[in-house]
Amino acid sequence: MGTDNNLQILQQPESAVLFNDVCLIIDQARRHVATYVNVEACLMNWHVGKRIKEDVLYNQRAEYGKQILKNLSVKLTERYGTGWGTEKLKHCVRSAYLFSEDDIMYAARTQLTWTHLRSLMSLKRCHRDRPLTSWLIILTAYSITVFGKEK
Numbered sequence: 001m002g003t004d005n006n007l008q009i010l011q012q013p014e015s016a017v018l019f020n021d022v023c024l025i026i027d028q029a030r031r032h033v034a035t036y037v038n039v040e041a042c043l044m045n046w047h048v049g050k051r052i053k054e055d056v057l058y059n060q061r062a063e064y065g066k067q068i069l070k071n072l073s074v075k076l077t078e079r080y081g082t083g084w085g086t087e088k089l090k091h092c093v094r095s096a097y098l099f100s101e102d103d104i105m106y107a108a109r110t111q112l113t114w115t116h117l118r119s120l121m122s123l124k125r126c127h128r129d130r131p132l133t134s135w136l137i138i139l140t141a142y143s144i145t146v147f148g149k150e151k
Contacts, residue, residue: 069090
């Protein structure tokens with residue numbers, strides 16, 4: 001009987017409004033958290049790439065750079081688990097070469113994910129003179145799936 005009583009209370013118009021308002025608050029908070037996490041993940045990857053780039057440039061040896069990525073990947077995977085393979089680290093470094101920190105901040109705040117940025121990296125290698133904002137126009141017109149198929 002208690003369950004029926006609760007169901008009747010929730011079906012009253014005031015309760016429906018309250019329920020909808022609370023749902024909106026929760027949904028908005030979740031979107032904010034997702035945006036914040038995305039911004040931090042993109043910045044983290046860019047900073048990792050920048051730091052690796054600085055180390056490799058300082059030593060000015062391509063072979064050294066390859067070995068550094070392999071060794072760093074092993075150590076990062078041991079500490080943080082999967083997701084830090086050499087390919088990921090290469091993407092991080094490429095992002096540091098192709099984008100400024102401001103580019104990354106702007107892209108992440110406009111809801112671009114690391115996957116979007118990786119797709120942009122492959123396009124931007126061919127057209128380095130184009131600013132990131134011109135690529136954002138392209139991304140709004142096409143989904144990441146289309147980019148994946150047109151590489």
